[in-house]
Amino acid sequence: MLLTGSQIIIEVLKEQKVDVIFGYPGGHVLSIYDELFKNQDRIKHILTADEQGASHAADGYSRVSGEVGVVIATSGPGATNLVTGLATAFSDSIPMVAITGNVPLRLSGTDSFQEIDAMSLTVAVTKHSFFVRNVEKLADTMRDAFRIAKSGRPGPVLIDIPHDVQKELCTFETKEKQQKDENEQPPIEEMNKAVEMINQAKRPVIYCGGGVINSNSAEEIKKLAEKCDAYVVFSMMGLSAMSAEHPKYLGMAGMYGRQDASRVMAQADLVIATGVRFAERGTGDKEKFVEKAKIIHLDIDISEHGKIINADTEITGDLKTALKYLEENVEQKHNTQWSEEVEKIKQTYGEKPADKKFFRPKEIIETINKIVPKGTAVATDVGQHQMWTAKYYSFSKPRTWLTSGGFGTMGFGMGAAIGAAVATKQKTLLFTGDGSFCMNMNEVITASRNNLPVIVVILNNGNLGMIKQLQTFFYGGNCFSIDLGNKTDFVKLADAFGATGYRAKNMEDLEIVMKKALQDIGPVIIDCIISPEENTLPMMPPNGSVNNIITK
Amino acid sequence: METIKIVIMANNTEDLLIRVTSLFHKRGFRIKTFVFDETTSCDLVKMYITVVCDYSKGEQMLRQLTKLYDIKEADLIAC
Numbered sequence: 273m274l275l276t277g278s279q280i281i282i283e284v285l286k287e288q289k290v291d292v293i294f295g296y297p298g299g300h301v302l303s304i305y306d307e308l309f310k311n312q313d314r315i316k317h318i319l320t321a322d323e324q325g326a327s328h329a330a331d332g333y334s335r336v337s338g339e340v341g342v343v344i345a346t347s348g349p350g351a352t353n354l355v356t357g358l359a360t361a362f363s364d365s366i367p368m369v370a371i372t373g374n375v376p377l378r379l380s381g382t383d384s385f386q387e388i389d390a391m392s393l394t395v396a397v398t399k400h401s402f403f404v405r406n407v408e409k410l411a412d413t414m415r416d417a418f419r420i421a422k423s424g425r426p427g428p429v430l431i432d433i434p435h436d437v438q439k440e441l442c443t444f445e446t447k448e449k450q451q452k453d454e455n456e457q458p459p460i461e462e463m464n465k466a467v468e469m470i471n472q473a474k475r476p477v478i479y480c481g482g483g484v485i486n487s488n489s490a491e492e493i494k495k496l497a498e499k500c501d502a503y504v505v506f507s508m509m510g511l512s513a514m515s516a517e518h519p520k521y522l523g524m525a526g527m528y529g530r531q532d533a534s535r536v537m538a539q540a541d542l543v544i545a546t547g548v549r550f551a552e553r554g555t556g557d558k559e560k561f562v563e564k565a566k567i568i569h570l571d572i573d574i575s576e577h578g579k580i581i582n583a584d585t586e587i588t589g590d591l592k593t594a595l596k597y598l599e600e601n602v603e604q605k606h607n608t609q610w611s612e613e614v615e616k617i618k619q620t621y622g623e624k625p626a627d628k629k630f631f632r633p634k635e636i637i638e639t640i641n642k643i644v645p646k647g648t649a650v651a652t653d654v655g656q657h658q659m660w661t662a663k664y665y666s667f668s669k670p671r672t673w674l675t676s677g678g679f680g681t682m683g684f685g686m687g688a689a690i691g692a693a694v695a696t697k698q699k700t701l702l703f704t705g706d707g708s709f710c711m712n713m714n715e716v717i718t719a720s721r722n723n724l725p726v727i728v729v730i731l732n733n734g735n736l737g738m739i740k741q742l743q744t745f746f747y748g749g750n751c752f753s754i755d756l757g758n759k760t761d762f763v764k765l766a767d768a769f770g771a772t773g774y775r776a777k778n779m780e781d782l783e784i785v786m787k788k789a790l791q792d793i794g795p796v797i798i799d800c801i802i803s804p805e806e807n808t809l810p811m812m813p814p815n816g817s818v819n820n821i822i823t824k
Numbered sequence: 825m826e827t828i829k830i831v832i833m834a835n836n837t838e839d840l841l842i843r844v845t846s847l848f849h850k851r852g853f854r855i856k857t858f859v860f861d862e863t864t865s866c867d868l869v870k871m872y873i874t875v876v877c878d879y880s881k882g883e884q885m886l887r888q889l890t891k892l893y894d895i896k897e898a899d900l901i902a903c
Contacts, residue, residue, distance in 0.1 A: 391839060395846050400893040403839070420893065575887035578880070 273445075277407045277438040278303040281371065282311050284414040288449055290342050292316045292333065292694055294326040298346020299386060300373030303438040318694060318722060320687070321714035323350050327357020327370065328687025328712070329694070334366050335674045336649050337695040338488065340421050341368045347375060348386030351393065351432070356681060358428045359397040363678025364509060365486055367426035369417050370398075376436035377405065390432040399427035407440040415450045423453035425573040426486055455572060458589030463597050465585050466544075466568045470602045473542035473566075475610045476502035479525070479554075482509030482677065483547015483571060483591055490514060490670045492595035493546065500598075501605040502544065503614055505533045507554045508662055510547070512673035516666035522618075526554040528659035531810045531821055532621040536614050538818045540565045544598075547571060547591050550580040551678065552815070560817035570594050623663070628779050633660040633731055636782060636800055637703065640729060641665050643786045647672055649692040650701045653685035653708030656737040659808045661703045683711030686728070690715060693724040699790060702728045706756055707736040713765070719795035720770030727789045728797045733804040734758040741807050745822065766797035775799045827856065827903040828882040832871040833863070835894040843892055844871065851885055853877060868896065874903065 275283065281304055285293070295317060297305045308317050320326040323345040330341030341361075345354050351372040361368045375384040391403040400420050402413050410433065417429040470476060484493050490513045497504050497520045504514055505525045514521055525533040537543060543565045548554065555561040558580055569576075569583035570591055577586040587594055626635045637660055650665055651674040652658040658675055667673055674692055676684040686709070689702040709730055719726045736754040743751045766773025772792045774785035782800065789796040810823045834840055841860070848855055859872040875882070882900050889898045 392842055395839075395843055396850060401839075573891075575884065575891060577887075579884055 273443070274441050275444045276303070277410050277433065277440055278307045280411050280444050281414065282307045282315065283444060283446060284411055285342065286314055287446055288340070288418050290315060292318060293342040293344055294318045294320055294329040294691065295344035296320060296323050296326055296346070296350060298350045298373070300347040300375060300435045301344060303435065304344065304371070304373065318718065320718045322712070323353035324357050324683070325687040325712055325715040325718065327354045328360065328684050329691035330368050331357060331361045331366050332651060332674050332688030332691025333695045334368055336671050336692040338671060340418055341366070341691065342371070343368065344371045346386065347373050348388050351388050351390040355394065355397055358394055358430065360676050360679045360681045360684055361428040362397045364482060364676065365426050366428065367421040368428035369421050370428060370430045372430065372432045373438065374432050374434045377434045380434060390430060394430045398430050401430040401432065403432045404437055407437050407442045410437065411444055415447065419450045419452060424455065455590035456588060458587045458594040462585055462587045463594060466587060466598060467601045469542060469566060469568060469585060470500050470544065470598065474607055475539060475541040476500055476607070477537050477540040477543050478502045478504045479507070479537065479543050479545040479548055480504055480510040480513050481507045481546060481548030484510055484513040485670045487547065487572070487591040489592045489595050492592055492599060494518065496595055496599040499604055500602045501607045503536055505537045507548050507551070508675065509677040511662060512667035512670050515668045517668070524662050527556065527812045528808050530623060530663055532618045534812065534818050535617050535621055537562060539613065543567045545569045545583065546595065549576050555580065556812050556816045560819070631778050631802065633657065633802060633806060634664050635779060636731065637661055637664040639779060639782060640701070640786055643783065644699065644701060644790065648699055648701055649674065649696055650703065651675065651685045651689040651692060652702070653704040654680045654682045655705045655708055656741065656808045657703050657705045657731040682708040686712050686715040689726045690719055690724055693726050699725045699727060702726055704728060704730055705737060706730055706732045706734065706760070716769040716771050716795055723794045726795045728795065730762055730797065730799050731802055732762065732799050733802050733806065735804050738808065762797055762799040771795040771797055773797045773799065775801070777801050825876055825878060827874055827876050828879060829901045829903055830873045830882070830886065830889070831899045831901065832873070832889060832895055833897040834869055834871065835896065836867055836869045837894050840869070840894050843894070847888060847892065851888060853885060
């Protein structure tokens with residue numbers, strides 16, 4: 273059939289089984305929006321307040337559903353507003369396709385109105401980007417974009433389409449949904465070496481990263497941990513890969529991680545690192561990181577091997593296949609002595625239980641955890657609240673934890689929570705700070721307009737808490753540009769944006785308003801007033817180790 | 825530190841140069857020499873890039889380059 277470029281875009285989206293896209297219209301995508309208008313019964317378009325919010329929403333949608341998130345924006349400032357969202361997704365390996373319009377080819381390169389070289393602009397923040405000059409290549413380019421986004425190590429891909437190409441006609445034939453490339457199979461020789469290492473280990477630890485979630489290998493990790501009797505420690509991106517109630521679960525290690533988790537990993541004689549990239553927030557000083565242990569490093573991406581840590585055995589390939597092979601071939605172990613040692617470390621260095629007479633982040637997060645249904649998706653922004661949530665919230669299943677791990681994007685949370693709520697159609701939590709929330713709070717409008725069940729819990733301390741903490745500990749207490757002034761009334765703000773607002777100053781308030789929030793329709797904002805003196809401790813200093821953890 | 829040469833065979837696309845050079849910059853390399861040449865196929869080009877670095881860093885750069893969509897082959901030669 274003969275179709276315009278814009279019609280082809282819609283047909284390929286349908287081919288790829290895309291039924292929701294996030295975006296913001298503009299002059300050079302109007303042809304595409306005209307086709308979206310005609311296809312509203314097949315593809316739902318969620319209009320956001322800003323293209324950045326749309327990109328975070330597509331990202332959140334993808335993290336929760338496992339599908340490729342799609343975002344559309346116009347040329348010029350529309351495309352530049354996507355950059356932070358693309359970088360966030362790129363850092364965390366989230367499959368996304370971003371479609372941008374551009375000026376007609378006759379104006380290309382003339383500094384035209386709202387013109388930007390989106391393809392070059394996004395080289396550093398995408399797996400790949402395309403500029404489509406020829407409508408006959410548009411369909412296959414789009415299919416390729418979806419394939420690249422979800423193949424191997426997933427990531428965002430941008431397609432920039434000039435406006436005249438969107439209007440040109442060409443022949444189009446529907447194809448089957450583009451599948452991802454088959455992953456490289458892990459080499460048997462290396463895997464057998466790993467089996468041998470695991471069988472010999474007396475103090476094994478599994479270091480679980482975001483790759484376990486991306487590859488849908490949660491079941492395989494659990495089975496391997498049980499078979500080789502290994503405790504499981506997590507990077508921030510790996511959280512939710514295993515239920516926090518599992519007896520082998522230790523929680524997040526690293527800079528703001530749990531002290532017992534970091535210390536257990538430091539005592540291991542074998543670390544099975546799965547889908548982690550050994551980012552410095554997790555490892556600290558790489559010379560002192562797991563000094564006593566041999567390392568097996570499993571990852572889909574060969575360039576992660578040897579980038580920061582040189583492992584004793586490197587296995588490149590499909591993580592699910594590798595973990596299954598290891599579990600099937602290792603011996604059933606019972607490392608009784610190791611278990612006793614780990615329990616002692618947990619007793620000495622583990623988190624103290626919550627005391628509900630205090631209205632502190634730990635108590636707030638653990639209380640909310642118990643009130644909301646199990647399996648609720650939880651998003652965060654970036655800062656102290658993010659680390660508190662990572663430490664204190666007990667996840668029960670994968671794809672329920674949405675946080676900007678690699679890029680640390682403040683303002684990620686509201687958009688991501690919107691994407692998650694659209695994907696799940698269930699109540700979605702956002703833990704945020706008063707600093708982060710204000711970066712993209714305009715997206716509350718989006719949540720209100722669409723009646724999205726997002727419950728925003730602001731841990732409001734009147735400060736940029738993480739910056740204040742770092743200035744206190746490492747810059748002689750010279751706290752500067754961190755005081756947010758406490759003049760914003762988030763309850764009134766909620767009302768102004770069409771949401772429901774509550775304030776909680778103590779645990780009793782919180783329990784009452786949370787139960788109400790679960791019944792409310794549309795977005796809810798809960799302003800929790802906490803002390804500005806709360807710190808995120810224990811903390812391993814930058815480039816530190818378990819030998820210099822700061823506890824007060 | 826030594827001078828190493830990376831030889832790349834790639835698809836002849838309009839964005840190839842910017843992707844290769846920005847990847848070198850991103851990973852902290854300074855390009856010493858860069859030769860961009862045609863091949864007998866108009867769809868493929870060859871690049872010869874020399875940098876000064878530890879050999880292991882060069883190997884890491886090779887792994888990063890082979891992830892680029894348009895790169896067909898990449899090899900490392902110590903000079």
